[in-house]
Amino acid sequence: MNMLQAINNALNIAMAANPRVVLFGEDVGVFGGVFRATSHLQDKYGRERCFNTPLTEQGIIGFANGLAAQGSTPVAEIQFADYIFPAFDQIVNEAAKFRYRSGDLFDVGGLTIRTPYGGGIAGGLYHSQSPEAYFAHTPGLKIVIPRNPHQAKGLLLAAIRDPNPVLFMEPKRLYRASVGEVPEADYELPLGVADVIREGRDITLLGWGAQMEVIEKAAALAEQDGIDCEIIDLRSILPWDIETVCDSVLKTGRLVVSHEAPLTGGFASEIAATVQERCFLYLEAPIRRVTGLDTPFPLVLEKEHLPDELKIYEAIKQSLNY
Amino acid sequence: MTGDELCIPIFKRLRQDGTLYPVEESQVQGEPSQDASPIERDTALRIYRTMLFTRVLDERMLAAQRQGRLSFYMQCTGEEATVIGSAAALQDDDMIMAQYREQGALAWRGFSCDEFMNQMFGNERDYGKGRQMPIHYGSRDLHYMTISSPLATQIPQATGYAYGQKLAGKGQCTITIFGEGAASEGDFHAALNMASVHRVPCIFLCRNNGYAISTPSCEQFAADGIAPRAFGYHMQSIRVDGNDVIAVYEATLAARKIAVETHQPVLIEAMTYRLAAHSSSDDPSGYRSKKEEAIWRDKDPILRMRNWLEAQGWWSEEEEKATGDQLRREVLESMKRAEKLAPPALDTLISDVYDTPTPLLTQQLEDVKQHIRKYPHAYPKGAASMGFTSQELEDSRKVYQERHQRVDGGQTS
Numbered sequence A: 001m002n003m004l005q006a007i008n009n010a011l012n013i014a015m016a017a018n019p020r021v022v023l024f025g026e027d028v029g030v031f032g033g034v035f036r037a038t039s040h041l042q043d044k045y046g047r048e049r050c051f052n053t054p055l056t057e058q059g060i061i062g063f064a065n066g067l068a069a070q071g072s073t074p075v076a077e078i079q080f081a082d083y084i085f086p087a088f089d090q091i092v093n094e095a096a097k098f099r100y101r102s103g104d105l106f107d108v109g110g111l112t113i114r115t116p117y118g119g120g121i122a123g124g125l126y127h128s129q130s131p132e133a134y135f136a137h138t139p140g141l142k143i144v145i146p147r148n149p150h151q152a153k154g155l156l157l158a159a160i161r162d163p164n165p166v167l168f169m170e171p172k173r174l175y176r177a178s179v180g181e182v183p184e185a186d187y188e189l190p191l192g193v194a195d196v197i198r199e200g201r202d203i204t205l206l207g208w209g210a211q212m213e214v215i216e217k218a219a220a221l222a223e224q225d226g227i228d229c230e231i232i233d234l235r236s237i238l239p240w241d242i243e244t245v246c247d248s249v250l251k252t253g254r255l256v257v258s259h260e261a262p263l264t265g266g267f268a269s270e271i272a273a274t275v276q277e278r279c280f281l282y283l284e285a286p287i288r289r290v291t292g293l294d295t296p297f298p299l300v301l302e303k304e305h306l307p308d309e310l311k312i313y314e315a316i317k318q319s320l321n322y
Numbered sequence B: 001m002t003g004d005e006l007c008i009p010i011f012k013r014l015r016q017d018g019t020l021y022p023v024e025e026s027q028v029q030g031e032p033s034q035d036a037s038p039i040e041r042d043t044a045l046r047i048y049r050t051m052l053f054t055r056v057l058d059e060r061m062l063a064a065q066r067q068g069r070l071s072f073y074m075q076c077t078g079e080e081a082t083v084i085g086s087a088a089a090l091q092d093d094d095m096i097m098a099q100y101r102e103q104g105a106l107a108w109r110g111f112s113c114d115e116f117m118n119q120m121f122g123n124e125r126d127y128g129k130g131r132q133m134p135i136h137y138g139s140r141d142l143h144y145m146t147i148s149s150p151l152a153t154q155i156p157q158a159t160g161y162a163y164g165q166k167l168a169g170k171g172q173c174t175i176t177i178f179g180e181g182a183a184s185e186g187d188f189h190a191a192l193n194m195a196s197v198h199r200v201p202c203i204f205l206c207r208n209n210g211y212a213i214s215t216p217s218c219e220q221f222a223a224d225g226i227a228p229r230a231f232g233y234h235m236q237s238i239r240v241d242g243n244d245v246i247a248v249y250e251a252t253l254a255a256r257k258i259a260v261e262t263h264q265p266v267l268i269e270a271m272t273y274r275l276a277a278h279s280s281s282d283d284p285s286g287y288r289s290k291k292e293e294a295i296w297r298d299k300d301p302i303l304r305m306r307n308w309l310e311a312q313g314w315w316s317e318e319e320e321k322a323t324g325d326q327l328r329r330e331v332l333e334s335m336k337r338a339e340k341l342a343p344p345a346l347d348t349l350i351s352d353v354y355d356t357p358t359p360l361l362t363q364q365l366e367d368v369k370q371h372i373r374k375y376p377h378a379y380p381k382g383a384a385s386m387g388f389t390s391q392e393l394e395d396s397r398k399v400y401q402e403r404h405q406r407v408d409g410g411q412t413s
């Protein structure tokens, strides 16, 4: 199964299991979404449970908030993460604060927002952004990013069933490129728990989503120099698994965090600050961040802008030679 | 009220066969009026040539995309009369703030074939410096605001731009063009409301082409299209046949007069059809029928105008053929030139983020350069901009492959 098929499969299972799961967004109906993540679901569950919305992101999320407050389980699609900003207010001021401001009289816990994010697809500045850090500054939201089809299915099912609003960001570069074994059955992967992909002695490499592929390649390069990397996929950006990350750094003494979004105010900054507080005396080298540049996303010079395996490999060596 | 009662009429001038609908008097006798020419000859021919150019451009660029020479493309096929007819009714220094399917308006203003190509291939002569996907054109000289992908964002900006024009007092206006899909965004409603409250010289032109990607207009709104929305904002509006170049031209002329002379915004809804796919990444066979497309192909706005021009004695079969051949040659040659040009310089990575790069950006560019010096083969465009030769890239690749042999072959989880 590829990642799109895994997402489609998860949505199908969620809809079959719970009649209150409702899917909507731009082009998700007959067409099955511009990436085809919702293919055939309208056929199966009817137009009331899977439908096209008018072209209004603020409308989509506002509608979803109301629907979730009513007790339904909306799964709203924002066609590209770049176009989530018209809905920013409905997400950060409404969805995230619903429970808190009402003293738990009302909540929108049923809400899941799915959106494709990330670069490497020659999409230029408006089809490549990774906006997780904007949302990570918002208490009350969960943010989840899968790295492969198996995770996409298990995490999406968990997100839909989680009693909190969840922003589920899908690495679109991997939609068709990432293929793997995915169980047919219904299963969930825990939110808020990082995944230690590989254990190692010398340095901890941390990332999420599409960046994991690149990190694994960098680790393979470093291995040839005799460097043994521990690799962690954070999976959930909010809340994030501080324990797993810090335990690893306490062991290796070194950390490289990588993400596609710009450096300044990126989520790697939050991680670096926390790890520094908790592991200061164990650190053998400064924590390194390998990220996109502090510029909007370019088109022609995308390769130069993006953090890739060579840039991460260099950061690993610098950390070890510090 | 039922839907039928709500249905506002469509202003039409030209039939598909090239004859004009009867004006009031001749309507009584049922005779088409052929006397007065609504668009003077030179303007009409220039409009028509521009329509042919965009049709050729669309055909060639879609083919280029299919051959992998171009990453992406969006056609305006079927909507030429709306876009070019309206642009022709404006003054050259009126502002155009378009959505993305309006290459015709830019071509009308004189954007050259090379300028189109440079943007699409993102080369060193692209005014946008290779940052945006193909078709996101812009030209300060031609008063054409650079396209932004997030839909509808240009509509309230047009209101603001037009307010500035009013303050400047030079009698200019702004036209903003958008799809019926984009008119669902909050930005659309905010824009119209502010425009009517502040009485700005702005023309809101909606291309109602039936689809927003796969979403048909009946799933976009339940009301009678876009034109009646003007009522709620106390604004004049008109619905025109968007495949009728004369109707669009005349409606826009009238709208411009209202906007500039009385500082009142106007909403125009042009009823047309997106004959092509949404974009080169789309396949419309998944959501609409060949039959429906065929009905609209019979309403081809270019053919309609050609019939009219021929009836006027202003155009012929020979001119059609010669112009088509010449345009195809021009587009192909221009494409070859643009493909050969170098990519934008590496320094464009950090320019224009601010008026001058911040110290942190300068540092980041330095770091990128230092990294490229180590692995030039992995960044061919950046390396080329730094003066590395292809031989040097080859050498770098060899060194890398020898050092990391096992990695390149093996794969990761």
Ligand SMILES: Cc1ncc(C[n+]2csc(CCOP(=O)(O)OP(=O)(O)O)c2C)c(N)n1
Pocket: A026, A055, A057, A079, A083, A086, B101, B149, B150, B151, B178, B179, B180, B181, B182, B183, B207, B209, B211, B212, B213, B274, B278
């Ligand atoms: C804010 C925003 N949401 C979604 C998109 C993705 N998108 C690009 S074009 C398009 C359809 C636009 O339809 P319409 O405005 O009717 O214009 P048309 O393509 O029919 O000319 C969509 C949904 C976007 N570019 N911006």
